[in-house]
Amino acid sequence: MSAIAVTLINGRPGDQVSTRERALHYGDGLFETISCRGGRPRWLALHLQRLRRGCGRLQLPFDDYEELAGEITQLAAWQPCCIVKVIVSRGPATRRGYAPDGTERPTRIVTRHEWPRDAHETGLHVGVSAVRLGANALLAGLKHLNRLEQVLAQLQRPAGIEEVLMLSGAQQVIGGSMSNVFFADAGGLFTPDLRDCGVEGVMRRVVLEAAAASRGAASVPGGALAGGLALTVRPVAAAELAGVREAFMTNVRWGVRSVAMLDGRALPGDDYARQLRRLIEDDDAGT
């Protein structure tokens, strides 16, 4: 862990939390991983929107979004590039057992991490994990703290493979262990539907919105996207991987990162990824 990691707990510097935290006992909470460039958090509004949606779905009575935004911005300002991670726990347990009693006071933990030094200019080498994702529509999409499936997938990740695709028990492709995935085949560009499992990544949303905006735009930067970029959200069967011509994976740290090798097969294409990077950078420059 970086020597310059700095943590605020409910706004105060600290590095310890109560052993009664429900996040510790049950994974009862949510998190956000925020990319900070030029001393500013990127896509902060989208992160806070997702957190708010997650709190609603978990009936987690967190309401300190303004304080949280201030703390994220404060930590981001100290360095040109960093990662700020937020954990919101339902708070210290007020009694034993799974049932919250409704009087819990949520705890927010905001930590600044150094920007990782691993190079990622080259295409990803991606395998398919043997670890399946359990389906649960009530938790699907949320960036919650129950992440043992991702931990197991990483434990089993072979050397030389930088990210693994995870399938549901029903053999549907859901996403990477720490990213979302997009594919192109002869029919066009598509990304897995996440109604049963997976995380609705902020970068995934940025990509979806950039594609939608390109279809509404009268003129498109670069001029390559006459008619805009059609992108479908739909279930993706594992058997479809064999027909994929291009793939890219997204998270706020990677942005849009092309896949060079998918399950042992070279993917030379990166047209869609390049177009999307251009659309997103253009959009981001204006915000």
Next chain:
Amino acid sequence: MSAIAVTLINGRPGDQVSTRERALHYGDGLFETISCRGGRPRWLALHLQRLRRGCGRLQLPFDDYEELAGEITQLAAWQPCCIVKVIVSRGPATRRGYAPDGTERPTRIVTRHEWPRDAHETGLHVGVSAVRLGANALLAGLKHLNRLEQVLAQLQRPAGIEEVLMLSGAQQVIGGSMSNVFFADAGGLFTPDLRDCGVEGVMRRVVLEAAAASRGAASVPGGALAGGLALTVRPVAAAELAGVREAFMTNVRWGVRSVAMLDGRALPGDDYARQLRRLIEDDDAGT
């Protein structure tokens, strides 16, 4: 939370842990809830066996079982009746991200709680939760820290219902939100197979072993079990609930607790539960 809760962290009194604990970030760890009577932990060997099995399956390099057993015993000795809860986290993260790097040093948190004051001499009123359990054979059976499904089930539990049955997405009955379940119908006594989800409770194992031992015994206490008590572990479809004549739920706090009302229907039978209580008490008296 009880004013007399006492916590040991890696053997030292304390009530705070690092914000870097992987249990806090990912639910990356396991727990045990131990019933202590007469100043002694009950079924301690079974709890430690389950913990060891879980650590093996999660590749969690915990090895301080002797120290842990000593701490549990020490906390149990201070009161005639209490609950001791153990959490074993993979430890403080040594870097950011899901992947452990293998150098983590696990953290054990042992807390004594007062024995709950809720009366439970009467039969349970049990409903069926609308919250489904995601299936994952790699995590099934383990008492791990990813418990949002149970938290949601408790949040949705109606007033007057003390425990809820949870089904898998495939409509199989798995168990209670904090207990295992056993049923009897015209074909005899059975309990759900837990190969895809659920927790292999210590009390469930005590019941299974008591039933198996009764079949091997030349004479059985009470004399009611000529030939012993046949008990089958098998998948249980939700549709079978309508034919159930008797049900009981188990955990180390409740022991074997009869179900009085199941999904709105009164269950008058408690023959199996009474026989099992007798077998278990008899066995326990000798250990």
